[in-house]
Each structure stands twice: as structure tokens, then as C-alpha cells.
Amino acid sequence: MPKNYRSRKRVLVTGGAGFLGSHLCDRLLERGDEVLCADNLFTGTKRNIDHLHNHPRFEFLRHDVTFPLYVEVDEIYNLACPASPIHYQYDPVQTTKTSVHGAINMLGLAKRLKCKILQASTSEVYGNPRISPQPEEYWGNVNPIGLRACYDEGKRCAETLFFDYHRQHGVPIKVARIFNTYGPRMHPRDGRVVSNFIGQALADEEITIYGDGSQTRSFCYVDELVDGLIRLMDTDDDVTGPVNLGNPAEFSIRELAELIIHQTGSKSVLSFHDLPSDDPTQRRPDNTLAKELLGWEPKIPLEEGLGYTIRYFKDLFQIWDK
Numbered sequence: 360m361p362k363n364y365r366s367r368k369r370v371l372v373t374g375g376a377g378f379l380g381s382h383l384c385d386r387l388l389e390r391g392d393e394v395l396c397a398d399n400l401f402t403g404t405k406r407n408i409d410h411l412h413n414h415p416r417f418e419f420l421r422h423d424v425t426f427p428l429y430v431e432v433d434e435i436y437n438l439a440c441p442a443s444p445i446h447y448q449y450d451p452v453q454t455t456k457t458s459v460h461g462a463i464n465m466l467g468l469a470k471r472l473k474c475k476i477l478q479a480s481t482s483e484v485y486g487n488p489r490i491s492p493q494p495e496e497y498w499g500n501v502n503p504i505g506l507r508a509c510y511d512e513g514k515r516c517a518e519t520l521f522f523d524y525h526r527q528h529g530v531p532i533k534v535a536r537i538f539n540t541y542g543p544r545m546h547p548r549d550g551r552v553v554s555n556f557i558g559q560a561l562a563d564e565e566i567t568i569y570g571d572g573s574q575t576r577s578f579c580y581v582d583e584l585v586d587g588l589i590r591l592m593d594t595d596d597d598v599t600g601p602v603n604l605g606n607p608a609e610f611s612i613r614e615l616a617e618l619i620i621h622q623t624g625s626k627s628v629l630s631f632h633d634l635p636s637d638d639p640t641q642r643r644p645d646n647t648l649a650k651e652l653l654g655w656e657p658k659i660p661l662e663e664g665l666g667y668t669i670r671y672f673k674d675l676f677q678i679w680d681k
């Protein structure tokens with residue numbers, strides 16, 4: 360029997376074939392955990408976890424979290440949910456079901472196993488925020504019947520379920536409010552701003568700015584975000600969150616476009632289009648709590664992270680062209 364066999368953790372990652380989930384699987388395997396990745400491959404892809412195919416401590420399970428799941432694990436990271444507006448608005452009812460029924464099933468599993476469970480929540484719970492930066496105490500400004508509501512309200516309801524399972528059933532919960540994250544393995548066609556702009560810049564196509572580009576976002580590099588998730592999971596049971604995880608450096612969408620044109624050496628020009636409804640005008644995390652509780656603070660500047668991401672997309676498009 361290998362050394363440390365009994366102390367090895369079995370970790371369930373739902374949404375593990377997605378962008379963030381696949382990086383999380385990598386990191387957990389690197390530190391010696393066993394990983395069960397459950398994903399229905401709606402927006403995730405086997406390509407993201409191809410390199411883990413023969414890994415002795417990795418297992419993939421094609422599973423939709425809106426259905427019950429009976430497995431034996433020590434920790435659960437619940438990431439399953441489409442995350443980009445194009446994908447979560449494709450079948451909005453399924454999006455809400457994924458957040459709400461998915462949370463109920465995974466919390467039911469955690470309750471039976473008496474194990475820790477972490478929810479990948481989102482800065483979208485703040486909606487179109489009236490204050491900036493957003494601290495965890497802010498209750499948000501969300502349109503409950505708009506096009507983004509299936510995602511925003513689904514995630515808000517999931518947070519409610521997490522806290523009620525905690526209070527009512529004593530489930531040890533961790534809620535991370537993740538702000539815009541970017542990096543290798545982002546879905547190249549999911550319409551998110553970083554992947555759209557890099558794809559357009561590399562093809563010398565027009566860069567599609569929605570609105571006048573003055574709306575802001577704060578972008579965190581994926582490796583640092585995943586580190587934050589693991590640090591939060593590893594806290595004692597009295598730490599529940601919610602905790603903001605994001606890079607506080609704030610950029611307008613126009614600034615982002617100009618940076619990407621510059622870094623790719625592209626001939627692209629900017630083109631301006633209608634702003635989607637309920638598109639938040641500003642977003643920036645207050646990171647005080649993450650610093651205090653987790654000693655976590657992102658350090659990778661946007662220019663550096665974009666460099667890694669541009670290289671990934673260049674390689675990906677070369678493979679596609681073959």
C-alpha cells in the first residue's frame with residue numbers, strides 16, 4: 360500500500376472539465392489528492408482533461424448535477440454551471456436548475472457524508488453594483504426578471520441553500536464569490552470578453568466593444584484564483600465566507616481591447632455594438648477579507664496573464680487550422 364494512502368483526500372469537483380474546474384483538478388492532483396471530476400460536458404470539454412486520462416488518481420464521470428449523485432468523497436467543490444452570458448442564456452431554465460437543484464443535490468451529498476463543500480459563487484450576486492469596490496456585506500442590485508437573472512438569481516439562491524444547510528444541518532460550507540477570471544482553457548467560443556478579444560485580435564478582425572467600452576471589470580489570472588479556492592477549502596469549519604476572490608485592478612473594456620491589440624501586435628480596429636441588457640457598469644472586488652482569512656492576494660498583472668493566455672489561444676488556433 361502506498362505511503363499516505365489513508366490520509367489521501369478524495370475530492371469531488373463538479374464542473375471539473377470546464378475552464379476553472381480543470382485547473383482545479385490539476386492542482387489537487389499535484390498535491391496528492393484523488394480527484395473525481397463530474398461534468399455533463401455542456402460547456403466543458405474532454406480536451407481540458409485529456410492530459411489526466413491515464414492519471415492513476417483521476418476519474419471522470421459524465422453526470423448532470425441536477426440529478427442525485429451517490430459517491431463517497433471527503434470534500435466537494437461545486438463548480439458545475441455555465442458561466443458566460445451566451446451559454447447561461449442558451450437554456451435559462453436549465454441554468455437555474457443547475458444552480459438550484461445542483462446545489463440541493465451536492466448539499467444533500469455533503470450532509471450524508473458530513474464533508475466540507477465549497478460553492479463557486481460569483482460577483483454577479485452583486486448585479487449592477489451601486490458601490491465600488493464591492494465588499495461581501497453588500498446585498499447587491501439584481502434584476503430578478505432580466506436576461507441575466509437565471510444566472511445571478513440561481514447563484515444567489517444557491518448561496519441561500521448553502522447557508523441554510525449550514526444552519527439547519529451543520530454542513531461545513533465555503534462560499535467563494537469569484538470575479539472575472541481568465542487564462543488558458545477558456546472556452547474560445549463562449550463570448551466572454553477576454554477570449555472574444557484575443558480571438559478577434561489574432562485574426563485581425565474587428566474588436567467588438569459592447570456599449571462605449573467605459574464599463575469596467577477586474578480580471579484575475581486563473582492560477583491565482585484556483586489557489587484562492589483551495590485556501591478557502593482548507594480553512595477551519597468556522598470559516599464559511601462568502602469571500603470575494605478577484606484581482607482588484609480595474610480596467611475599462613476599451614482599455615482591455617487596446618492592451619490586447621498592443622500585446623498581439625494586431626491590425627484590428629475597434630467596432631461598437633449595443634450593450635446587452637443589465638450589463639453591469641462596474642465591478643471590482645474588495646479583497647480585504649480574502650487577505651485576512653486566507654492570506655490571499657493576486658499578484659499577476661493583467662499584461663502578464665494576457666501574455667500566457669494569448670500564447671494558449673495561438674497554439675489552439677494552430678491546431679484547429681491543421
Ligand code: NAD
Nearest residue numbers: 374376377378379399400401402403423424439440537540
Ligand atoms: P465553464 O463553463 O468552463 O465550466 C463550467 C463546467 O460546468 C463545464 O465543464 C460544464 O460542462 C459544467 N456543467 C454545466 N452544467 C452542468 C450540469 N448541469 N451538470 C454537470 N456539469 C455541468 O465555466 P468556468 O468559468 O470554469 O466556471 C466554473 C464555475 O465558476 C461556475 O460555477 C461559474 O459560475 C463560476 N464562476 C466563474 C467565473 C469566471 O470568470 N470564469 C466568475 C465567477 C464565477
Ligand code: UDP
Nearest residue numbers: 426427428429430463464465467468470471
Ligand atoms: N442526494 C444526493 N446524494 C446523496 C444524498 C442526497 O444526490 O448522497 C440528493 C438527493 O437527491 C436529495 C438531495 O440531495 O433529494 C437533498 O438531500 P437532503 O438529505 O437534504 O434531502 P432529502 O433526501 O430529504 O430530500
Ligand code: UDP
Nearest residue numbers: 444550551552553555567568569574612638
Ligand atoms: N464585452 C464586450 N465585447 C465582447 C464581449 C463582452 O464589450 O465581445 C463586454 C460585456 O458587455 C461586459 C464585459 O465585456 O461589459 C465583460 O463581459 P463578459 O461576458 O466577459 O463577463 P461578465 O459580463 O459576465 O462580467
